[in-house]
Amino acid sequence: MLRYFFLLTMVAYSLPLLPANDTLFAPSIRVGLDVSGLARHLLEPEVMDSELSVDIEWRKNHFLALEAGLVSVNVDKESHRYQSDGFFFRLGPDFNVLGRGDHNPNDLVLLSFRYGYGRLKQEAPFILISDPYWGDFEDALDSESYQAHWLEAGLGLKAEVFRHFFVGWALRGRLLVARSSRTGMDPYIISGYGKHSGSTNLMLHYHLMYRIPLR
Amino acid sequence: MKRSQAAGWLFTFRAMLPLAACMLFLHACQDDELCEDVRANSLRIGFYQAGDDTGQWALVDSMRVFTLTYPQVPVYDMLQNVSVLELPLNPHSGGCAFILDFFHHRDTLWLQYLRETHFMSVECGFTLFFDIEELTHTSWHIQSATVVNKHVSNTLDEHVKVFLPADNGGL
Numbered sequence: 001m002l003r004y005f006f007l008l009t010m011v012a013y014s015l016p017l018l019p020a021n022d023t024l025f026a027p028s029i030r031v032g033l034d035v036s037g038l039a040r041h042l043l044e045p046e047v048m049d050s051e052l053s054v055d056i057e058w059r060k061n062h063f064l065a066l067e068a069g070l071v072s073v074n075v076d077k078e079s080h081r082y083q084s085d086g087f088f089f090r091l092g093p094d095f096n097v098l099g100r101g102d103h104n105p106n107d108l109v110l111l112s113f114r115y116g117y118g119r120l121k122q123e124a125p126f127i128l129i130s131d132p133y134w135g136d137f138e139d140a141l142d143s144e145s146y147q148a149h150w151l152e153a154g155l156g157l158k159a160e161v162f163r164h165f166f167v168g169w170a171l172r173g174r175l176l177v178a179r180s181s182r183t184g185m186d187p188y189i190i191s192g193y194g195k196h197s198g199s200t201n202l203m204l205h206y207h208l209m210y211r212i213p214l215r
Numbered sequence: 216m217k218r219s220q221a222a223g224w225l226f227t228f229r230a231m232l233p234l235a236a237c238m239l240f241l242h243a244c245q246d247d248e249l250c251e252d253v254r255a256n257s258l259r260i261g262f263y264q265a266g267d268d269t270g271q272w273a274l275v276d277s278m279r280v281f282t283l284t285y286p287q288v289p290v291y292d293m294l295q296n297v298s299v300l301e302l303p304l305n306p307h308s309g310g311c312a313f314i315l316d317f318f319h320h321r322d323t324l325w326l327q328y329l330r331e332t333h334f335m336s337v338e339c340g341f342t343l344f345f346d347i348e349e350l351t352h353t354s355w356h357i358q359s360a361t362v363v364n365k366h367v368s369n370t371l372d373e374h375v376k377v378f379l380p381a382d383n384g385g386l
Contacts, residue, residue: 080334124332184332
């Protein structure tokens with residue numbers, strides 16, 4: 001998998017994306033908010049995922065992006081209590097594989113690659129597992145730290161809906177490459193990675209962004 | 216409307232479309248979540264005929280199942296035409312024993328395991344998964360028993376194969 005990740009990075013980097021005419025290129029910074037976390041919060045109020053992003057177009061159609069945020073889970077039910085708080089960042093390049101037309105020169109189709117790191121602290125002060133034969137089982141998990149590293153690759157769109165204002169989505173596949181050795185239990189959500197249900201994950205992000213031209 | 220303008224709107228539409236898809240998907244996931252299925256963590260035993268390499272389940276006419284801990288409370292009081300058994304592992308302890316009563320013979324299965332706490336979801340809460348470390352048994356009726364999958368979770372995997380003799384009244 002690592003081999004393919006780097007191979008894709010190199011292929012994307014070397015793609016002749018546009019006819020070479022950089023005289024009109026103006027570098028820019030785009031700041032954004034991932035609203036998919038807010039949408040999820042409406043459906044699962046116990047989970048709060050806040051994420052900001054910034055990317056800089058340092059060379060025509062070549063972007064360096066940083067995404068960072070906070071994730072908290074706070075569950076208080078009759079049969080269980082669980083809390084986790086964590087932060088994360090993802091860093092990597094984006095490559096625009098869409099040639100820029102005259103009418104919408106800032107619309108983008110992006111091939112993205114990221115390294116991700118997430119850290120969290122979790123605890124479950126009350127766990128009740130009902131068992132009709134053996135009787136209810138009570139347990140608790142002391143506060144513990146957890147961290148994870150992953151790689152991701154994905155595809156996304158960014159469309160300029162108003163001047164300098166963008167909406168867009170990104171579909172990301174993730175591969176967990178390292179994590180804390182297990183102590184108590186795997187976290188419900190790894191900050192920045194998503195639900196922990198194995199070493200791979202697929203997530204859809206939805207962004208609102210504002211572009212600031214640098215000259 | 217110019218063609219390039221139309222293409223621009225189409226691109227914007229495509230950019231916005233996944234939000235609706237995402238909302239629908241998340242909503243669907245919530246609705247389909249059945250906690251009982253997610254929390255299920257029984258040990259699954261399949262009965263086989265000793266010497267039969269076809270991998271076909273054998274059928275046990277009738278049997279009962281008890282535990283050594285609560286022998287007066289049957290796990291299953293009367294089972295008929297059984298080829299697969301689901302047994303609840305004891306969450307309070309790292310081991311438990313089941314008495315398989317084939318009526319003409321009784322055998323005991325002892326299991327030692329590690330317990331792992333898993334947070335399934337906000338709604339469903341926690342469950343335990345198990346990793347079987349050791350399986351031993353008496354051999355009044357059971358010819359042999361093997362652990363084929365150590366990890367007991369909420370999947371439908373078979374964990375233990377129990378081989379029974381072909382020439383007996385129970386099969």
